[in-house]
Amino acid sequence: MNNTFLRLTSMTLIWLYCTAVAQAGQVITQEERAWARQVLTQEKALGAINTPNAIAVMYFNNRSGRERLTPLQKGLAVMLITDLAKVEKIQVVERTKLQALLDEMELGASGLMDAETAPEVGLLLRANYVTGGDILQGTTKELEISSSVFDVPLDKFTPQ
Secondary structure, X not given: OHHHHXXXXXXXXXXXXXXXXXXHOOXXXXXXXXXXXXXXXXXXXXXXXXXXXXXXXXXXXXOOOOXXXXXXXXXXXXXXXXXXXXXXXXXXXXXXXHHHHHHHOOOOOOXXXXXXXXXXXXXXXXXXXXXEEEEEOOOOOOOEEEEEEEEOOHHHHOOO
16 A cells, blocks of 8 residues: 555656656757757868767657657656766757757757667767657556667768
8 A cells, every 4th residue: 555655656746747847848049049050051060079978868759649648758858868967977968959950950840860860960969879769659557668879970970
């Protein structure tokens, strides 16, 4: 009985946190939009990466078919960013910069990440890694989450 109450309370708190964070949205300033446009126009001039442990965290895609899980798309990403930011040897790319770049690349609405777009996003953000995932259809009492970490090839960072 006590264990069930603890689980239910924990899940409720996590759900409330994820919902609040997801509803907060992203405020992308004009400065960040200008930065994204500049990065895209200077793509070929990008030099060698100078932060070898940089990671960009994409939103998770809700592929479960359950609309009520949509707030978890941002919530899971924010929790992952928060935890990764605590690791001293990892530099997490600012989420607003990532979103500004995705908007400029016209991927902002979908936010889709795959093996083809992840290296390009990583290159433009000067990040070695791009991560994200999917919220998948599980049973009615279970939630299945799939995540991926895309390793941006270092040879993409050599000057052209």
